[in-house]
Amino acid sequence: MKKIGVLTSGGDSPGMNAAVRAVVRKAIYHNIEVYGIYQGYSGLMSGQIKKLELGSVGDIIHRGGTKLYTARSEEFKTVEGQKKGIEQLKKVGIEGLVVIGGDGSYRGAQKLTEHGFPCVGVPGTIDNDIPGTDFTIGFDTALNTVIDAIDKIRDTATSHERTYVIEVMGRHAGDIALWAGLAGGAETILIPEVDYDMDEVLQRLKRGHERGKKHSIIIVAEGVGSGVEFGKKIEEATQLETRVSVLGHIQRGGSPTAFDRVLASRLGARAVELLLEGKGGRAVGIQKNELVDHDILEVLNQPHKIDENMYLLSQELSI
Incomplete structure (x- = not known):
């Protein structure tokens, strides 16, 4: 293999640039x-392909988003669109491709x-919702962003004695809510x-208020419903001031955390190694801090699962 390509697809995530850098270098x-x-x-499909050199990926490891930009494409879901993309790759002589993204990209x-x-x-x-890996690139950074927000909001909630949602x-995975809620x-x-x-949610709030608790934080993943609607229901049912x-x-x-930069570097480099080994249709990941790879179809056919023990722990610690 003499030429490979790399693209980022779907929603952007902090650390994508670090992964692109690793693939290139x-x-x-x-x-x-x-x-x-x-x-x-x-x-x-439209042939927006450009050769990358060492300097092309300089000074991007610390930047969020993706240097290669990203977009969603309905046309590529068709066989015609896929063949159009392959034609563009063959024009340049690209023999293998690294795809950085989520399940749609996979x-x-x-x-x-x-x-x-x-x-x-x-x-x-x-979202950390890809089976076959303990962590996805960008999850740790997003998690820390949320935790920082929770900490700041709690200061205000305490000062004004309010409930905050x-x-x-x-949308389909609760990892951000679960991890941030436990940490926050x-x-x-x-x-x-x-x-x-x-x-049960309302009773928990009332019990806390009765024992003298002045404020509460409720974390809602967007896939459960609108935070605004939850706020209205809570205030109407409890008469507690809610924001x-x-x-x-x-x-x-x-900027991606150190964890995401290292993870992206390791996974991007491993993806290149697999292509050089003549392996396609694979998905790289990390499990118990060891690099792994699985059949990409196997990954797509597995349901995302949360850590049930962690969820139970969050309930036990929030009594």
Whole structure:
């Protein structure tokens, strides 16, 4: 293999740049030419491909977002779109592709592999919802962003003796809510993977208020419902002054943590090694601090699971 490509797709996450840097420099170290595909699969189909040198990825390891930009593409979900992308890769002579992104990006990589073009997936998403890896690139940074917000909001909640509902990202996965809620000492954590009882939430607030508790923090993953609506229900049912903060896309930005930079560097480099070994249709990850790789189709067919023991612990500690 003499030429490989790299692209980022789907939602951006802090650490993607570090992964791109690792792919480029690992490949060049092994005398392989590297080409960046800009704007994800959309850019792949339109031929937005540019050769990357060592200097192309200088001073990006500390930057959030992605130097290669990202986009979502409905057309690439079709066989015609996939073949159009492969034609563009063949024009440049690219023989393998590293895809950095979430499950949608993985599906694109799997389809290209099925068409005979080897791809390796690198898990880049703040949601931490990719099976086959303990952590995804960007999760740690997003988590720390949320924790910082919780700490600041708690100061205000304490000062004004209010209940605060904080809505965090996580349409289908509750990892951000669960980890941030546990680390931030939230009284209640609501996630998509676990059914909740609104009466139980209200009773917990009332019990706390009766024993003299002046403020509470409730973390709601967006996949559970609107934080604003939860705030209204709580205030109406308890008569406790309630405020809502929706953190939104602030969770996606910012300089990646040291953990995410190291994780991205390790996973990006391993993806290149797999391509050089002639392996496509793989997804890299980290489990028990060891680098692993799995069949990408196997990863896609596994459901995301939360750490149930951690969820139980969060309930026990918030009595």
